Amino acid sequence: MLELAFSTRxxxxxxxxxxxxxxxxxxxRLLERGATGALHRRWAEQTRPRLAAAGLGTGLLADLVPAHGYLPDFLNPAPGTLAPSAGASAALEAELAVVARTDAERIRADLERMAGWTPAVEAFHRDPAGVLPGLLDEIRGYWEAAIAPHWSRVRAVxxxxxxxxxxxxxxxxxxAVLQGLHPSVEWCTDKLTMPQVLCxxxxxxxxxxxxxVPSAFVGPGSTMLLNQPGEVVQLCYPSRGVGVLWEQxxxxxxxxxxxxxxxxRALLLAELAVPAxxxxxAHRTGLAAGGxxxxxxxxxxxxxxxxHRSGRSVLYQRTDLADSLLAAAS
Incomplete structure (x- = not known):
């Protein structure tokens, strides 16, 4: 059970x-836990061979993101904008630039909160500045293999x-937003209570x-919290609409x-269950982009x-009128 106390500010x-x-x-973390569930099973079956082929099935990133328990907070600096750039590589680089500037003592302090160090984590603790560039390259490689091919879908959700x-x-x-994150989350006067928190x-x-921070890969009912002194507190929760993420x-x-x-036009409306x-x-419907x-x-x-604009892309979504039209027709 985890509680967060709020002020008016x-x-x-x-x-x-x-x-x-x-x-x-x-x-x-989902891959490290092994049991991805039916929702992400096909993604995991496609992704694990890609990671193995790229030599990323194991490594420092996997060591830093265990299946359970604490993971270093410096890996997730607070996003500076509501919606990052839509480009797969550009969407990541601004956040990696923040991680690259992480102070060595901050890295060591985060690592010291972890249990079960591996030799790679020990080497990182000894020489944060020397190891960090390699970790950033590992994250880029993981992104290209596991997330970039699906980023347009994930971003839309x-x-x-x-x-x-x-x-x-x-x-x-x-x-109302806080209490609506999940049925098990409770809001009472000035306190948020969450029974299922992964860290x-x-x-x-x-x-x-x-x-x-919504995520497509946090399990139903689970949340992840970053509560580092002096920094904005981040609550990562399961995104709505993830059930249609991998649908053909x-x-x-x-x-x-x-x-x-x-x-x-009716097909486009039906496809706009999430912004796109x-x-x-055009890719999903087979229609020409101009049409x-x-x-x-x-x-x-x-x-x-x-x-509305999201980074370099313009995303379209159904209005309430469209939802009413489709509901009436069905």
Whole structure:
């Protein structure tokens, strides 16, 4: 059981962001735990051979992210923006630049909180500055093998969760968002209670605020907490919509909607269960990118889809009108 004590200042400074580096850590931990569950099984079956071929099946990153217990906080600096760049490599580099500047004593202090050191961790403790560049390269290699091929899907799910939670902030306030992270999470006056936390410690936010970070790879009902003195507290929680993350494109097109809008536009609406870019929609539907763009422009003009910029990409999403239309047709 873990408890976080809030002040009025902390509630005022509670915000949302998603992070490529958090996806590295949470997915690496999922692989270390072995039992990925039905949801991520196919991803794990594809990813493990890629990591082995790249010599990344084991190594310092795996040692630093054990299946259970504490993992070094310096691996997850607080994201500086709500939504990082959509480009797979560019999305990671800003966070790695922060990790690269980590003070040697901070690294040693984090490592000393870990149990069961391996020889690689011992070498890292002896010479943080000398080993850190190699760790960063290992993270880049892991990203390219495990996350980059799927980043557009993962990013769309995370982006959708952030948008949903932002609307809840506006409609019901921060307390409703906090309590809605999972049925087992409880909010009472000035305290958040979480019974299933994979790592982290109880304490006061002490005016630092709370950063909520959705992840596609944190198990249902579980959370991960970073509560480092002097830094914003980060709570990584399971993202909404992760159930459709690995689904193949076989979305049924409501015939009634197709009769009114045309089959291509109805297909695009059906595919927009989570926000997506023109390129991604073209890939998933088989439609030409130019045609997708034209259809989306028409749907946006009619108020059926909305768009917003995320890094270098423009993401489209269904509006309430579209959801009502699809619900009525089904």
């Amino acid at each position: 902390d509630l005022a400074h509670t915000r949302l962001a998603y992070s490529p580096l958090w996806e590295v850590v949470t997915s690496r 995370l982006e959708s969760d952030v948008l949903h939670q932002s609307r809840r902030f506006a409609a019901a306030g921060s307390a 982290g410690e109880s304490g006061s936010l002490a005016g630092r605020g709370l950063l909520l 494109s076989s979305t049924p097109v409501p015939e009634a909607v197709a009769a009114v809008l045309g089959r291509s 870019s023109t390129t991604e929609l 997708v763009s034209q259809h989306l422009t028409a749907l946006r003009a009619a108020g059926i889809v909305a768009s």
